[in-house]
Amino acid sequence: MTRSETLSPPPAGAKADMPHLELRNVSKHFTKQSDIIGKIAEKSGLTRPASVLRAVDDVSLEVAKGEVLGLVGESGCGKSTLGRVIVDLLTPTSGEVRIKGRALSEMSAAQRAEARLRTQMIFQNPYASLNPRHPVSRIIGEAPRLNGLVKGARATKEHVATQMAQAGLDPEMSGRYPHQFSGGQRQRIGIARALAVQPDLLVCDESVAALDVSIQAQIINLFMSLRTEFDLTYLFISHDLGVVEHISDRVAIMYLGRIVEQAPVAEIFERPNHPYTQALLKEVPRISTRKKVFKPLEGEIPSPLDPPKGCHFHPRCPHAFDRCRAERPALKAVASGHVSACHLNDVQA
């Protein structure tokens, strides 16, 4: 196998046109704010300066127009922070978020507001992400009205009815409040709200995780049919490999703030390269007619406040060797469109 030294993955399926979304070396760090006593203690050398949490650490990726990129990782890996950086809820500490070829930081205020409007987020918790004091008509209708997408009460009402019908809700229920809906219906309200401003990129952060299996299937089907209907681009963030496998074109695996592997969906499930990906795939419970003896990966996910040196995964990795403890592995191509950050790829011939 030949191995090129490219750092960024070749844009799969994007060919000549630029990616819809591009992240260039994006990092997001959080620093604990010291109170006055803490500051004095730091100055006088009594305590060490507050530690830095590198929630997202030098992440580069591309999502082509109309593509679904699945972003998989366990708790604390930074996948939600990355989602929030993309929808411009958080500003990256360094690096660039580019939408349709233009960096957010270089846009004028109006352009940036437009970019924000075209990138919508659907949240995990359908209970917390809807204002309990507003009727559904206002939850869905407010943003398009304020942004001038619809004018007048009658047009807004029609717009809300269309959005509700698209998301599989009865428009007759537009006067009801969130508490009068079930969890699955609330998630549909969240989807209708996002679609009401005619976005072209949806960031779904664990959007089906809180739902019962039969309802989850309905929402996944809804996402898939909306994609073809409106030519939507998705960043689908989830810890559930089964869901991601089902709806994604490409998959990126994240561990402690870094992307460790990225490949087209068939490639990553058939030929996982990174030991972490391999372990994840092995341990996902799958429906089967046979019992299985679970032989898990040992160890816990380290604290992102104090991540291991070198490759973050080395303390849990069955193949770790000296270099893994010292040097951060770079993402390198292991096959067409398939990148992985593992030193083993340099060792094996």
Next chain:
Amino acid sequence: MSEAVLSVRNLRTEYPTHAGTVIAVRDVSFDIAKGEVLGLVGESGSGKTVTGFSIMGLLETPGRIAQGEILFHGKNLADLPPKEMRSLRGNRIAMIFQDPMMTLNPVLRIDTQIIETILAHEKMSRRAAWEKARDALGEVGIPEPEARLSAYPHQFSGGMRQRVAIAIALLHKPELLIADEPTTALDVTIQAQILSIVQRLVAQYGTSLIWITHDLSIVSQIADRIAVMYAGRFVELGAAGQVIATPHHPYTSGLIGSIPSANARGQPLAQIRGTTPSVLNLPTGCPFRTRCDHADEACLQEPPMAPDPAHPSHQFRCHHPLALGVAQELEPS
């Protein structure tokens, strides 16, 4: 099958409310043999947790067992005096919860809590109890158990807390362990660790296990038999491989079809339409008929639990069973 450790007969658990009586569990019967793993699968509100709580005698008022028997080695737990129930609970019957903080007291050190549990059911010196506690933590794979014994629950991660809860539940090598979604809140790699620990210890101690979950995938890989619950009833019960390969109830079949990995990538999932009906307002007859593609007038009468003629141990509650008499093996994935 050897003698049943637990036999539940026609269990009915009710909650009287202002809006009417909620029948959370209705006509549930099953046996579990020594060392057997029974997977109890259902969605929110299906009555799976209430079934577990009924067996444990942990129903909160106004919930009550209105009918039926819960026979543990022939002794009916449903009308056991509280004192006798307490001597069984945590000793011969134990439970682990979705949230390990249901088991753990946040203001007490781990050693205090474990030693208390040991001494509640066994006569031994404090020193011996401490050693037993240490060994128990070691068994569930907690590193440096001696040092960790003097920690408080908040100093443990979610996965480690669940290990402590498992260690406490298994202290007296119970004959029956009820696990209520203990891995739902955990990450994939940590979930696999917990599954592996429970699998190993349950086999080692010969403990019968009831694993309650919404996740058919997990249960298909750890259970000997699977029971599927819907609206408080068992709708299907049988050997795990048979229930997965040839589900007879349309609800079971729909649940399997809803699992993304059971479908071809990118294809629409075989979803079940509609939403789970409220337990206060169930359709008459078969509670699933309003969501079922096979429903007709016959379904206005609630069907009884009936055996599959080919495999009498595989039972279902449906007038129009699917794939009856089909003896097929699903290829292992």
